[in-house]
Amino acid sequence: MEGIYAFSVGLLTACGVFLTLRGRSFSVVVGLTLLSYAVNLFLFASGRLKLNAAAVLGRSEQYSDPLPQALVLTAIVIGFAMTAFVVILAMRARADLGNDHVDGQVPKPKPPILQKGNTTHKAGGGQ
């Protein structure tokens, strides 16, 4: 169980970091959301993973630490509010700046690399 759990947290974090480093605001927002999911899972695991252990004393043989669950709850609420804000801000930036790049400007297409015999290849992108 621990292995799968750690793997999923790591995968979510890796995807989150990758998407956060992208140039467009939509993927950055999705990346931030993935990061906050990873954080929530991670915080939950900081009280150790246990099966059949309630967070209330006397309900089961074993009991689990209730504090990480409270922390996760706080983190979820805060993360939700922040995501809502950043979505609105990204839309506002799209309206104000005229494009959806985080830097506020469309990167200039790179000069095409001269390659013999490959006329279909075009370097760079743009919109």
Place this chain on the structure above:
Amino acid sequence: MQHLSIFPILIPLLCGALMLLPPFSKTLQRQRILSVIGTFALLISSAFLLHQVMMKGVHLYALGDWQPPFGIALVADPVSTLLVTLASFLGFAVMLYALNDHDKGGAYFHPLFMFQLMGINGAFLTGDIFNLFVFFEVLLIASYALLVHGGGKPRTQSALHYVILNLVGSSLFLFGLGIIYGTLGTLNMADLAVKVGSLQGENATLAKTGAALLLVVFGLKAAMLPMHFWLPRTYASATAPVAALFAIMTKVGIYSIFRVYVVIFGDHAGELANIATPWLWPLALLTITIGTIGVIASPGLKTLTANLVIVSSGSLLVCAAIHSAAATSAALYYLVHSTIASSALFLLADVIARQRGQAEDRFVRSRPFMQPKMIGFAFAICALAMIGMPPLSGFIGKIMILQSAHTTAESAWVWPLILVSSLAALVAFSRGGTTMFWRHNGNSNNDVNTAKPLEIIAIGLLLVALPLMVVFGGDITDYTQNAANYLHDFNASAYDLLPGVTS
């Protein structure tokens, strides 16, 4: 009074919440009145708290009477109350300035301002590291909205960067907290400090990772070198009152660095003792360097001020790196000085920008000022203070920092960098001031844009504090020395905050 230590959080919270309700939410005039009353009450109660702490010592406030380390505790100690008083004073002065229609640029300026103050005060007062995260988020979400206040392209653009960076920072903060809770099983800062010394082996390595993550987060807030790129553009594009209030935001990061890496991961942390120091040294020195380069390269007064904020952050980080009571004392004095001076300069930059029409705050030839004497005088005071020239508090602050560098190696690095950064500030201010005040063309603008009385009072209030810090320099340095001793005394800053736990 028993409940005095929670007032700096409760007053802005209640005022901010009230302003969203009917009698206040409709008219700006009522919000303004409530804001002024609120910030004034905040100033008075923080001053009382400061007085009480000076008389009776540290006050531990257990929220809901849950005893630490189990519940959340507020710790009103000499360090936190000094900063709370500073924040309240700044809030009051900046609010006076904002009343001159600077609050009309968007809805909810006043409630957001209050929530921002609440977050800042809470971050200073709290004794629980997860609660610190929560107050960080409170002050951040208010600052996100305040930053776009007034609208416009550059603001939206810099706000997007600022928000994304800080959201990543919040995630890292939570990762760090998760690791620290997982290894130490507590979140109370004093309890963490007591328990961290017993960590060994793999747990120590894990906790080290957590502590390093926290340093990244606090470094982001404090504009430490690799994480400082957001600051100049953000501060230069914000409206004047917002930028002036943000002057204390980097100090929240600095304060957290002092609190976490002196008290928790300080000398008593066993395997983790002083883990931040080897990182802080190069980063602090490089922060000063990059800030100095920015100061020389600044095209306008707002950018110049923002870069000076980076330089002051670097100087404060140097104090954290030196890691002695004398350095902490110097840092506290310099922190108060640099916050007030840079805040005044942000406000003054706005007055200057308004009177120069198209040229705004850029260092180019432009029309003359409407009130050249007053603005020139205020600019000179600000410049002298920021550079660190003798009659004002910047000089004493920098002298204290230089004196706290004891060993030869420390002095060899700290002295030249701080002195060269002062020289760069001197050059930049002389260049900018000469251009703005002595090189004119055309006639002065019509009298619409003169500084209003309230704005003059606000800037005056901040500027008067600078010479006062020199006049009462002896008392203030005694106080900061006391506060620094408290922070470095492990029994006072850890065991005394945990009733029931003895060394």
